[in-house]
Amino acid sequence: MKNILPRKPRLLLYGLACFLPRASSRQTTTSNATLACNQAQSILGDSTVQTPSDSDYAGASTAPWNLFNTQFKPACVVLPRNNTDVQVAMRSIFQFDVDYAVQAGGHSAMKGWNNVNNGVLISFERMDNISYDAAKDTITFEPAIRWGEIVATLESQGVAPVGGRIDDVGTGLLLGGGLSFLSPAHGFAADNYVELDIVLVDGTLVTATETNNYSDLFRALKGGANRFGIYPNSSFDAVAQAVFHYVRDVEDPNAALLLYFGALVLPDGTLTSFSIANMFYNGNSLPNSTYGELLSIPSISQSLGPLSWPELVASMAEPQPANGHGQLFGASVLAAGEDHDDLSFIDIVHKWQNFTFTFQSQINSTVLAFTPVPVSQITVGKERGGNAIDPPLIPYSAIQFQLTLPLGVPTISSEMEEGRQLFFQEAPRSPGFPLYMNECDVKQSVFETYGQYEFLKQTYMKYDPTRFNVRHTNGPQGL
Numbered sequence: 001m002k003n004i005l006p007r008k009p010r011l012l013l014y015g016l017a018c019f020l021p022r023a024s025s026r027q028t029t030t031s032n033a034t035l036a037c038n039q040a041q042s043i044l045g046d047s048t049v050q051t052p053s054d055s056d057y058a059g060a061s062t063a064p065w066n067l068f069n070t071q072f073k074p075a076c077v078v079l080p081r082n083n084t085d086v087q088v089a090m091r092s093i094f095q096f097d098v099d100y101a102v103q104a105g106g107h108s109a110m111k112g113w114n115n116v117n118n119g120v121l122i123s124f125e126r127m128d129n130i131s132y133d134a135a136k137d138t139i140t141f142e143p144a145i146r147w148g149e150i151v152a153t154l155e156s157q158g159v160a161p162v163g164g165r166i167d168d169v170g171t172g173l174l175l176g177g178g179l180s181f182l183s184p185a186h187g188f189a190a191d192n193y194v195e196l197d198i199v200l201v202d203g204t205l206v207t208a209t210e211t212n213n214y215s216d217l218f219r220a221l222k223g224g225a226n227r228f229g230i231y232p233n234s235s236f237d238a239v240a241q242a243v244f245h246y247v248r249d250v251e252d253p254n255a256a257l258l259l260y261f262g263a264l265v266l267p268d269g270t271l272t273s274f275s276i277a278n279m280f281y282n283g284n285s286l287p288n289s290t291y292g293e294l295l296s297i298p299s300i301s302q303s304l305g306p307l308s309w310p311e312l313v314a315s316m317a318e319p320q321p322a323n324g325h326g327q328l329f330g331a332s333v334l335a336a337g338e339d340h341d342d343l344s345f346i347d348i349v350h351k352w353q354n355f356t357f358t359f360q361s362q363i364n365s366t367v368l369a370f371t372p373v374p375v376s377q378i379t380v381g382k383e384r385g386g387n388a389i390d391p392p393l394i395p396y397s398a399i400q401f402q403l404t405l406p407l408g409v410p411t412i413s414s415e416m417e418e419g420r421q422l423f424f425q426e427a428p429r430s431p432g433f434p435l436y437m438n439e440c441d442v443k444q445s446v447f448e449t450y451g452q453y454e455f456l457k458q459t460y461m462k463y464d465p466t467r468f469n470v471r472h473t474n475g476p477q478g479l
């Protein structure tokens with residue numbers, strides 16, 4: 001193990017994005033989709049536009065991490081090599097009025113967000129370049145690269161990017177805001193953008209920065225040593241209380257926490273549950289004032305020590321189930337200001353336990369994860385021109401409820417789906433605080449919880465006045 005602590009993160013320069021999607025499953029007539037595919041193919045060629053009989057079609061359409069998103073059958077898959085190819089594809093999609101989906105890392109648990117039936121799938125798998133400019137202290141990268149590769153590539157330059165926490169996650173993370181272990185000091189990952197290349201729905205390529213003509217688009221697209229201790233179930237209430245105290249009291253921007261409660265079905269069918277605290281501190285020692293309460297709770301095992309940034313990201317790969325499972329996310333948010341108490345933190349853990357216990361015969365595993373968002377993180381975003389999320393200046397925790405189905409099961413029973421929706425209705429949630437996009441369920445109206453909802457709606461109307469994207473691609477609702 002190398003005795004290196006994470007170093008100063010550098011600014012990010014991010015490749016490419018299509019604008020703000022939404023959910024709804026609608027049919028496009030196969031003929032128009034075929035026309036769009038044929039037109040794109042006549043310009044881009046057979047190797048870039050793959051139809052179901054071509055060799056790279058299956059790989060791209062079944063690439064997503066989430067089994068649900070491997071069940072779609074696009075009319076064709078476009079595999080662009082550069083922005084020009086993306087523009088050509090988007091122009092055809094727009095002209096023939098067809099459904100489409102965009103896939104970068106493909107790690108989303110939102111069903112239908114990165115694949116489509118009878119429409120055009122733009123898969124970025126051939127666009128994974130990355131470079132670092134030491135003079136400008138910026139990273140330039142294309143959408144298909146994953147955070148594990150970015151971190152590994154930049155380690156030799158002594159750069160720790162503010163990006164994903166799990167190595168398999170891709171660059172789409174940024175569009176939802178992005179929670180990093182470096183976020184308390186450096187803001188949401190998206191707060192570190194310098195410049196964005198964006199292909200609008202009609203195929204126009206624009207470059208957006210904080211100060212140019214597309215500054216509104218730039219802001220709207222921002223929303224969008226590691227330590228372990230494993231806690232036995234009997235002390236879950238104490239852990240929930242310690243998380244609340246952490247969120248309320250810790251102001252040190254060098255400290256970050258990802259604490260999750262997990263439950264697994266064992267091979268003999270019994271349920272086991274546990275809690276893991278990933279305590280990240282960017283410094284030479286772990287301050288007792290920050291982590292003392294968590295560390296004083298009896299734990300089965302602890303691993304405390306210095307890690308390099310790549311070692312940290314690699315260590316986060318482990319709890320993540322591999323491809324081939326149906327995945328469903330959902331979010332809540334709990335504030336921990338002076339007026340709040342720890343009861344809602346304890347209550348949501350109990351509701352997660354109840355769900356897991358009720359549906360244990362139909363699941364592989366569940367997770368309830370807490371990510372504190374300190375005031376320092378919110379302030380960084382405001383100083384860098386603001387983002388769409390724009391939370392109140394009160395500390396809160398993003399909360400993710402993850403459901404993993406057994407291997408190879410591509411459907412969820414209606415009773416378990418009802419139980420999941422009941423969880424979202426009844427689990428405590430602080431009004432006025434934003435849900436974290438990348439951890440939400442398709443039915444949760446995330447944009448409505450943003451501080452800049454009105455701004456986001458206006459910006460969306462400006463850049464997509466015919467609401468093309470909302471009508472033709474799946475994703476979050478509310479614009």
Ligand SMILES: *[C@@H]1O[C@H](CO)[C@@H](O)[C@H](O)[C@H]1NC(C)=O
Pocket residue numbers: 081082083129
């Ligand atoms: C990606 O990198 C390769 C090799 O360095 C280069 O040939 C190609 O032009 C780059 N693509 C883009 C879009 O910059």
Ligand SMILES: *[C@@H]1O[C@H](CO)[C@@H](O)[C@H](O)[C@H]1NC(C)=O
Pocket residue numbers: 048080081082084085
């Ligand atoms: C984009 O890539 C295509 C090959 O897919 C190539 O023919 C074209 O010249 C490239 N355009 C630019 C601007 O690099």
Ligand SMILES: *[C@@H]1O[C@H](CO)[C@@H](O)[C@H](O)[C@H]1NC(C)=O
Pocket residue numbers: 029032095096097
């Ligand atoms: C098919 O595309 C044409 C434009 O090329 C459009 O006028 C027509 O409405 C589309 N059909 C459907 C069913 O969307």
Ligand SMILES: *[C@@H]1O[C@H](CO)[C@@H](O)[C@H](O)[C@H]1NC(C)=O
Pocket residue numbers: 213
């Ligand atoms: C940007 O806006 C300025 C005036 O606000 C205008 O003169 C200029 O042409 C615009 N540039 C682009 C690329 O639209």
Ligand SMILES: *[C@@H]1O[C@H](CO)[C@@H](O)[C@H](O)[C@H]1NC(C)=O
Pocket residue numbers: 233234236237271272273353
């Ligand atoms: C975990 O603790 C809860 C109470 O907090 C209890 O209801 C449940 O049975 C426990 N589960 C296990 C596996 O010990």
Ligand SMILES: *[C@@H]1O[C@H](CO)[C@@H](O)[C@H](O)[C@H]1NC(C)=O
Pocket residue numbers: 288289291292293296
């Ligand atoms: C560390 O913090 C815990 C909880 O706040 C406290 O009980 C303990 O006494 C502290 N230890 C030291 C060495 O200060």
Ligand SMILES: *[C@@H]1O[C@H](CO)[C@@H](O)[C@H](O)[C@H]1NC(C)=O
Pocket residue numbers: 265266267321322363364365406407
């Ligand atoms: C849960 O998923 C993991 C990872 O794919 C697998 O190893 C394990 O056997 C699964 N357990 C059950 C009960 O499905």
Ligand SMILES: *[C@@H]1O[C@H](CO)[C@@H](O)[C@H](O)[C@H]1NC(C)=O
Pocket residue numbers: 351354355358418419420422
């Ligand atoms: C536990 O979950 C079941 C299934 O969703 C639900 O019917 C029941 O009301 C829940 N109980 C509590 C106490 O939340």
